[in-house]
Amino acid sequence: MNIKILPYNTSWGEDYKEASLSIKNILGDLLVDVYHVGSTAVKGLSSRPIIDIMAVVKDIGIIEDYENMFESFGYECLGEFGLPGRRHYRKCINGIAYHLDIFDIYNEKEIIRLLSFRDYLREYPEEASFYGELKQALALQFPEDLEGYSIGKSVFIDNLEKKAVEWYINKFSVNGDI
Template sequence: MYVIVKPYDADWARRYEEESARIRAIFADELIDIHHIGSTSVPGLSAKPIIDMMPVVRDISRIDAYDAEMTALGYECMGEFGMRGRRYYRKGGDHRTHQVHVFQADNLEDTSRHLAVRDYLRSHPKDAQQYGKLKTSLADQFPTSIETYSDGKDAFVKELEHKALDWYKTAEL
C-alpha cells in the first residue's frame, strides 16, 4: 500500500455522509451514533484520503452478526484487529477508501480519544497544520512503507492525544 497524503478535500465530508448513511441502515437499532473521525474529518488538514468512521453501538458483541451485510457493502471484516472491544472494517483493499471502527457506548476511553483528537485539531489550526506538514513529509520520504510512515508519526500522535484529552476534559463543545 502506497502512502499518499493529500491536501484537505471538502469532498471528504460528502463521502462520509454518503457512507455513514449506508452504515446506519446496516446497524439500525444497534447504532447510537456515528462520527466522522481521523484526519479527513478536520477541515484544512492534509490526510491520506481514507474516510474513518466511528459507529457507537449499544452492544459490541452483536456487531459480528452484521458482517455479511458489511461484506456486501464492500468491507473486509477484521474483528478486533489488535484492539480489544473494537470491530474494525476496511474497504478498498490496497486502495483503501474507508475504515470503520465500531465501539460500544460505554467504551469511553477509545471513543473519547478519537473525538478529543478530532475536536482538538478542529479547534487548534496551528497544531493541525504542524501535523499535516509532518504527515506530508513522512509520506514523501517513505511512500512505500506504511510502517515507517506510522512510526515517524508515533511520538507526535502520542503527544497530540495527551494534549487533546486534557483539552477535551475542559472544553465546552
C-alpha cells in the same frame, strides 16, 4: 503501497455522509451514533485519502451478527484488529479507503480519544497544520513504507492525543469529571 498525502478535499465530508447512511441502514436500532473522525474530518488538514468513521453501538457483543450485511456493502471484517473492544472494517472505492471502527457505548476511553483528537485539531489549526506538514515529510521519507510512516507519526500522535483528551475532558465536563 505508495503513501500519498493530499491537500484537504471538501468531498471527503460527502464521502463520509454516504458511508454513514449505509452504516445507519446496516446497524439500525443497534446504532447510538456515527462520527467522521481522523484527518479527513478536519477542514484544511492534508491527509491520505482515508475516511475514518467511528460508530458507537448499544452492544458490541452482537456486532458479528451484522458481518454479512457489512460485507454486502463491500467492507472487509477484521475483528478487533489489535485493539480489544473494537470491531474494525475497511473497504476501498475509487481510490478512497474507508476505515470503520465500532465501539460499545461503554467504551468511553476510545470514544473520547477519537473525538478529542478530531475536535482538538479543529480547534487549533496551527497544530493541524504542523501535523499535515509532518505527514507530508514522512510520506516523502517513507513513500512505500507504511510502517516507517506510521512509526514516524506515532510520537506526535501519542503526545497530541494526551493533550487533546485533557483539553476535551476539561472543556466538556464539570470540574474535569465525566
